[in-house]
Amino acid sequence: MKNKKILVSLIVLVIFSAVLYNCSDSNNGFGDAANQVYVAPGTHDDFYFFTSGGFSGQVGVYGLPSGRLFKQLSVFSQHPETGYGYSEETKPMLMTSHGFIPWDDAHHPKISQTEGVADGRWLFINANNTPRVARIDLKTFETNEIIEIPNSGGNHGSPFLTENTEYVVASTRFSVPIPDRDVSISSYKENFKGTISFIKVESSGKMNLAFQILVPGFNYDLAHAGKGPSHGWAFFTSYNTEEANTLLEVNASQSDKDFIAAVNWKAAEKFVAEGKAKSLSAEYYRNYFDEEKQHAFSEKNSKVLILSPQECPGLIYYLPTPKSPHGVDVDPSGEYIVAGGKLAAVIPIHSFSKMQQAIESKDFIGDVGGIPILKYESIIAGEVEDPGLGPLHTEFDGDGYAYTSAFISSEIVKWKLGTWEVVDRIPTYYSIGHLSIPGGDTKKPWGKYVIALNKITKDRYLPTGPELTQSAQLIDISGDKMKLLLDFPTVGEPHYAQGIPAEVLAKNSKKFFELEKNNHPHGVKSEKETRVERKGNEVRVYMTTTRTHFKPDNIEGIRVGDKVYFHITNLEQDWDIPHGFAIKGLQNGELLIMPGQTKTIVWNPLKAGVYPFYCTDFCSALHQEMSGYVRVSPSGSNVPLSFN
Amino acid sequence: MKKYLITITIITLLIWACGEGKNESGSSDSAKEKLAAKFGLTLWEYENGIGPIKEKIQLSELNMSKAKSGEQVFTIKCTQCHKLDERYTGPALRDVTTRRSSEYIMNQILNPEEMAMKHPEAKKLLVQYANKMTFQNVTQEETRAILEYLRSVNNK
Numbered sequence: 050m051k052n053k054k055i056l057v058s059l060i061v062l063v064i065f066s067a068v069l070y071n072c073s074d075s076n077n078g079f080g081d082a083a084n085q086v087y088v089a090p091g092t093h094d095d096f097y098f099f100t101s102g103g104f105s106g107q108v109g110v111y112g113l114p115s116g117r118l119f120k121q122l123s124v125f126s127q128h129p130e131t132g133y134g135y136s137e138e139t140k141p142m143l144m145t146s147h148g149f150i151p152w153d154d155a156h157h158p159k160i161s162q163t164e165g166v167a168d169g170r171w172l173f174i175n176a177n178n179t180p181r182v183a184r185i186d187l188k189t190f191e192t193n194e195i196i197e198i199p200n201s202g203g204n205h206g207s208p209f210l211t212e213n214t215e216y217v218v219a220s221t222r223f224s225v226p227i228p229d230r231d232v233s234i235s236s237y238k239e240n241f242k243g244t245i246s247f248i249k250v251e252s253s254g255k256m257n258l259a260f261q262i263l264v265p266g267f268n269y270d271l272a273h274a275g276k277g278p279s280h281g282w283a284f285f286t287s288y289n290t291e292e293a294n295t296l297l298e299v300n301a302s303q304s305d306k307d308f309i310a311a312v313n314w315k316a317a318e319k320f321v322a323e324g325k326a327k328s329l330s331a332e333y334y335r336n337y338f339d340e341e342k343q344h345a346f347s348e349k350n351s352k353v354l355i356l357s358p359q360e361c362p363g364l365i366y367y368l369p370t371p372k373s374p375h376g377v378d379v380d381p382s383g384e385y386i387v388a389g390g391k392l393a394a395v396i397p398i399h400s401f402s403k404m405q406q407a408i409e410s411k412d413f414i415g416d417v418g419g420i421p422i423l424k425y426e427s428i429i430a431g432e433v434e435d436p437g438l439g440p441l442h443t444e445f446d447g448d449g450y451a452y453t454s455a456f457i458s459s460e461i462v463k464w465k466l467g468t469w470e471v472v473d474r475i476p477t478y479y480s481i482g483h484l485s486i487p488g489g490d491t492k493k494p495w496g497k498y499v500i501a502l503n504k505i506t507k508d509r510y511l512p513t514g515p516e517l518t519q520s521a522q523l524i525d526i527s528g529d530k531m532k533l534l535l536d537f538p539t540v541g542e543p544h545y546a547q548g549i550p551a552e553v554l555a556k557n558s559k560k561f562f563e564l565e566k567n568n569h570p571h572g573v574k575s576e577k578e579t580r581v582e583r584k585g586n587e588v589r590v591y592m593t594t595t596r597t598h599f600k601p602d603n604i605e606g607i608r609v610g611d612k613v614y615f616h617i618t619n620l621e622q623d624w625d626i627p628h629g630f631a632i633k634g635l636q637n638g639e640l641l642i643m644p645g646q647t648k649t650i651v652w653n654p655l656k657a658g659v660y661p662f663y664c665t666d667f668c669s670a671l672h673q674e675m676s677g678y679v680r681v682s683p684s685g686s687n688v689p690l691s692f693n
Numbered sequence: 694m695k696k697y698l699i700t701i702t703i704i705t706l707l708i709w710a711c712g713e714g715k716n717e718s719g720s721s722d723s724a725k726e727k728l729a730a731k732f733g734l735t736l737w738e739y740e741n742g743i744g745p746i747k748e749k750i751q752l753s754e755l756n757m758s759k760a761k762s763g764e765q766v767f768t769i770k771c772t773q774c775h776k777l778d779e780r781y782t783g784p785a786l787r788d789v790t791t792r793r794s795s796e797y798i799m800n801q802i803l804n805p806e807e808m809a810m811k812h813p814e815a816k817k818l819l820v821q822y823a824n825k826m827t828f829q830n831v832t833q834e835e836t837r838a839i840l841e842y843l844r845s846v847n848n849k
Binding site for chain 2: 564574575576577595596620622669670671
């Protein structure tokens with residue numbers, strides 16, 4: 050009798066538990082995902098996550114696991130919010146051999162590395178349209194340098210780093226006449242060439258185009274440098290080995306196999322040192338930000354060193370790879386070179402050691418333009434069968450697994466290095482391009498998450514008219530099965546993104562610029578030095594900001610037709626007290642001035658009148674009081690210049 | 694049982710009250726000390742501010758070269774908010790060395806944020822001026838020089 054009672058109680062208990070369990074798991078089957086991505090108010094995320102801004106030309110800074118957006122870094126596009134590309138100090142950053150370019154298409158952020166591990170000194174990113182590479186300082190989160198790449202069109206295969214950031218490599222997606230000249234497009238096969246560029250990075254971060262390698266006129270798409278045993282090599286995918294110049298969707302998809310170009314860059318250095326490189330005229334800019342002068346400067350270059358494979362045996366080899374390969378990714382050990390053949394039925398994995406043997410034994414099946422083509426069967430380590438449709442990119446978790454994005458079938462496929470078997474797959478929403486694991490392309494992946502970077506969102510968010518947000522999806526990879534945790538929207542198309550643990554970066558983040566070190570030619574160190582000076586119709590206002598006033602805040606004697614420079618120094622020396630500046634009728638973006646910084650904006654007053662100006666960045670309780678007036682008189686007026 | 698509980702409650706309350714009383718009176722009975730305790734401060738903090746200066750500093754004859762270097766720092770780091778003889782973003786400072794102890798002045802310069810949160814005098818100023826004084830990235834040595842400059846400008 051007693052036993053029966055216990056049994057009944059137990060059954061009731063089980064039913065209740067089941068009901069309760071179902072309730073707690075009723076959140077569309079996402080279980081405790083909310084807990085895994087919840088970052089409580091006032092606490093911090095575990096990772097920084099840098100996303101390419103795509104056609105916004107900028108970089109997004111997010112936190113993981115929350116997916117919260119912290120900041121948009123101004124890189125290749127003017128940014129009226131910060132004055133980047135509008136202020137006199139930052140305009141030189143956007144100079145190119147094509148003049149001032151206010152926009153670009155940013156694709157692949159890459160965190161600098163030491164010994165193959167992301168070190169958090171800098172972030173590099175490419176401009177696709179007008180070929181350039183930018184270097185962002187990860188202490189200030191500001192763009193410190195942009196170098197233009199000559200002899201290139203569509204700088205897509207960029208910027209990929211060697212394991213100690215010795216070089217940033219870049220390859221041209223569109224082959225072009227080299228040097229560029231007026232030729233018929235149908236003379237493609239005769240006149241068009243590709244280039245692979247090696248940009249040397251000094252320990253200060255300064256970039257310098259060391260040399261370019263002239264290669265057949267294919268489309269060079271993506272790259273990765275070797276690591277460990279393959280350090281000293283870099284790998285570049287190519288498609289359109291058919292060398293078509295029209296309707297590429299058909300004409301460039303004919304061959305069974307295209308190529309990965311394997312470049313021995315240590316040999317290249319040797320050839321350059323031996324004087325094998327030819328100097329070619331090429332106009333390109335290097336723009337850099339001088340932190341002490343708080344000003345960007347442009348430097349025009351006119352020569353580049355070019356290496357030709359015909360004259361440099363051993364410099365470069367082609368690895369046949371099916372079919373129009375897109376990504377090329379090197380595993381943490383440096384042995385496996387994984388290709389994402391977007392039209393291929395398998396993922397081919399080349400072996401670096403087999404490649405070395407094949408080179409040794411001259412296991413070639415021919416050559417193109419002096420570049421030996423290795424035999425596919427001799428260099429292949431394995432193939433992943435059934436990897437999903439349209440495999441593009443692969444990253445690694447450091448525990449022996451690889452994760453490949455499949456664009457057409459919208460999924461991530463997890464497979465095992467060595468056995469090449471698929472062990473798990475998870476759908477993504479929708480049309481995944483790149484994917485990213487923190488440290489996932491380095492020698493030391495931090496793992497924990499894979500982030501899907503999706504091209505299309507369709508119904509995933511509230512509709513916002515014809516143009517919808519882009520998106521990322523956070524997926525937990527700590528267990529055997531991948532688990533979707535979170536969707537979050539991104540600014541612009543997140544082509545690629547990289548994450549790094551917060552503790553690596555946060556401690557280095559700069560809080561303000563030291564006033565003592567501000568050597569801006571038009572900066573002032575105290576209110577005592579503020580003034581207004583006229584030279585012809587050029588007027589320079591040396592102004593300061595502090596909570597909560599401008600000095601001077603009343604200016605008279607400006608005339609229609611003047612060119613007025615506002616040189617504004619923010620005298621604050623504490624964290625999180627920027628001031629903004631805008632004046633009615635300013636034809637430019639606003640200025641946002643960080644503590645200790647000097648920024649300059651030019652204003653051309655067009656009509657007589659009185660123009661209010663004010664602080665645009667809420668700074669304190671008396672922020673609304675932080676304002677002033679400029680009186681503008683007709684041209685030729687004799688109202689004296691005065692200020693207080 | 695009920696009685697027992699009440700007894701315990703009363704005793705607990707008594708002990709707690711005793712503790713409170715002890716905190717307030719401390720070892721000395723001075724009125725100032727009581728006042729300081731009301732704000733959760735020690736008498737020393739009340740008179741000399743909260744911050745890295747925790748001991749009386751030795752003031753000697755005015756050192757004019759130190760005052761001069763203090764003036765340079767003051768010009769760059771302080772004059773955007775303080776004038777000597779008139780109210781600006783913050784209060785006039787001509788007679789500040791009469792109004793405040795040297796240690797208080799240095800703590801206010803070196804630790805303004807905590808001062809504004811905890812010290813009754815700094816709180817009063819925040820209400821009056823509606824602006825929080827910020828730390829201006831000065832060293833203790835520079836702060837000492839600023840103090841010397843402020844001593845040198847005091848007419849008293």
